[in-house]
Amino acid sequence: METPEKLNFIEEIVEASIRNGEPRVHTRFPPEPNGYLHIGHAKSICLNFGIAKKYHGKCNLRFDDTNPVKEDTEYVDSIKADIRWLGFEWDGEYYASDYFEQLYGWAVELIKKGKAYVDDQSQEEIRTGRGTVTQPGTNSPFRDRSTEENLDLFARMRAGEFAEGTRVLRAKIDMAHPNMLMRDPLMYRIIHAEHHRTGDKWCIYPMYDYAHGESDSIERITHSICTLEFDVHRPLYDWFIEQLGIFPSHQYEFARLNINYTVMSKRKLLQLVQEKHVTGWDDPRMPTICGLRRRGYTPEAIRLFAEKVGVAKRDNVIDLGLLEWCAREELNRTALRRMAVLDPIKVVIANYPEGQTEWIECVNNPEDAEAGTRKVPFSREVYIERDDFMTDPPKKYYRLSPGGEVRLRYGYIIKCDEVLYDAQGHVAELRCSYDPLSLGGGSSDGRKVKGIIHWVSAPDAVPVQVQLFDRLFAVESPDEAPEGGTFLDNLNPQSLRIVTAQCEPSLAEAVKGDRFQFERLGYFCVDHSEIDPQPEGCAPVFNRIVTLKDSWAKIAGGEGK
RNA sequence: UGACCCAUGGUGUAAUGGUAACACAGCAGAUUUUGGUUCUGUUAUUCUAGGUUCGAGUCCUGGUGGGUCAACCA
DSSP, X not given: OOOOOOOOHHHHXXXXXXXXXXXOOEEEEOOOSSSOOBHHHHHHHHHHHHHHHHXXXXXXXXXXOOOTTTOOHHHXXXXXXXXXXXXXXXXXXXXXXXXXXXXXXXXXXXHHTTOEEEEOOOHHHHHXXXXXXXXXXXXXXXXXXXXXXXXXXXXXXXXXXXXXXXXXXXXXXXXXXXXXXGSSOEEXXXXXXXXXXXXXXXXXXXXXXXXXXXXXXXXXXXXXXXXXXXXXXXXXXXXXXXXXXXXXXXXXXXXXXXXXXXXXXXXXXXXXXXXXXXXXXXOTTXXXXXXXXXXXXXXXXXXXXXXXXXXXXXXXXXXXXXXXXHHHHHHHHHOEEEOXXXXXXXXXXXTSOTTOOEXXXXXXXXXXXXXXXXXXEEOSEXXXXXXXXXXXXXXXXXXXXXXXXXXXXXXXXXXXXXXXXXXXXXXXXXXXXXXXXXXXXOOTTSOOOSOEEOEEEGGGOEEEEEEEEOOSBSSSXXXXXXXXXXXXXXXXXXXXXXXXXXXXXXXXXXXXXXXXEETTTEEEEEOOOSSSOOOTTOOOEEEEXXXXXXXXXXXXXGGOO
C-alpha cells in the first residue's frame, strides 16, 4: 500500500474540480519573453507541468508577448531551452500575439455592448482620474461616447492614425470600485513599434489583463496558476470572460519563491547583467536557470528543490542552503571522486625513493560500486592543501602538524619532520617521512591515524583554473537597500575567487557536462557558457557547484577560510 | 487610513473539528581511509483576545503583524 501522498493546495483544487465533473486538467506556463528564466520560474514550471503530468492532462507553453518594446526572440529561444533542460515538454506552443485578431474582435464586441470606450485623456489625466486606494476615481469626460464614435476611433487607432499615448481603449466598469484594477482598466494602448513576431502589423497592443484570461480561455485552460500578486487581478480576469461569455478558465494564485541572499526580480537581474556586476545572464552566481546550469546544478536537483519548497499562499523566504542540499543530495550519489588541491603546499617525502612513481588504486565513488576504481600516480613530492597543515594546531585538529601524522587518502601515512618557511614567514615546504607498510590502510605497527587528507603527486599534477563562488549578495535580504543606497550595495565583493589548482592527471581530459567531487572540497563541473562559448580544446576551467558540508569549519569557527 | 491575500519550531511544508507531524538547519552519539555519506537520538511550533463546540491550529468576530494593488509592464 502506497503511503498517501500529501497534496499541495493547488492539487487539492484540481482534484476537487475532477470530483465535480471536470474531465480535463489543462495548465499553462505563460512567460513574457523579456528576460531569462530564473529559479522562481522553475517552481512555477514544476508546478504547472507537474500537475498536468500527475493528472494526465496537458500543459501549454504560452508566450505573453503583448508588449513589443520589451520582448525579443532571444528570450523565446532561451526560455524554451531552459524548460526542456529542466525536463519538461509542452503540449502546445502558443503566443498571445497569435490571438491579436480575436482579441480585437472581442474588444469591438465589448464596445458594442457599451462595456468599453476610447479615452482621449493623457496618461497623467488617466492616472489622477483613477483616484487612490482610499479615494474613488472620477469618470473620464470621454466615458459616455457613443458606440459609433468608439467603434470609429478604435478602428482608427488600429489603422495607425494616432500617436502613441493619445488614446486608449478602456473597459467601462466602475471608477469607484474598491479594487483599483476595476476602475475602468486599460485594454489597449497605442505602440508604434516592431513586434518580434507580428512585425508592424499592429500598432495597438492589448494589456496583460485584457489578454491573459482570454488567451487562457482560447486554449481552454482549466487551471490558470499564477503568483500571489495577481490575486487582485482575478475579478477582472473573471469579468472579461463573463462579459464575453467564453470558456471559463479560472485563476489560482500561489506564493512566489524567495531565497535569502538572492534577488529574483527580472528588473534587478537585468541590471546586474547590464551594469556588468556579473558576466552575463548565465554567470554561475546568478539565480537564472542558465546560470544554475552553468554553475553545474542538475535539473534533478532543481526539481527536487521545487518539491522541497512546497506550494502555499504564505510569503516565504527559503534558505539558500536548501538549494545546496538538493545539489549534494544527487551529486553524492552520482559524481565521480577526484583529487585536486586548491591551495597547494609542497610536501617532500624524504625517505621515498627519488624518481619512483607508484600508481595507487582509488575508489571512484564509494556510493556506487559500479563506478569502479582508477589509478592515481604517487611520488616523492606531493601537494597537499594549505589548510591541512598547521604549525600550532588547535585541539581536535586531525590534520598534519609538526611531528604529527596523517594519512594521504588511499595512500601512505606520512609524518611531518620539518617545516620550511619563506622570507615572509609563510610555510613553503614540508619535509616528511612515510611508513612504507601503510599503503591503502593499516600501518607497520598497527597504529591508526585519525586524519586523512587529499593530495596530488607534484610532478604529475595538472594545473587548472578553478572558480570558487560564494553567494552573490552579502546580506540575507538584498532587496532591502541600505540607507541612501541601492540593492547593489548589498553585493558580496568576494562572490568570485579564481585559483589555480593542482589536479590529478585524469582531470585534464574533463569535458563539458562532467561533474566531479573533488575529495573533501566539494562538487565541481567543467565551466561552459552557452551564451559566450570558449573555443573548443582549451584546458578545462572548473566551477565549484557547492562545497561539501563542513563540520570542521564549524568547530574551528573563523579559523578556516 | 480602502479592497484583497496571508499568519503553525530557526526556515519551509502538513495536519480537511478528534494524539500538532515531516523536511532542512541545530545539538548529541554511532559508523566511516572524505571532519563527506549513512544511521540513531534530541532541542524547538499553532500571532492575540473573545465566541461556537464535549472537543478549535482548523469554524466565527475583533485586534495585531506581514504582503499585494493607484505602469499606456507582465
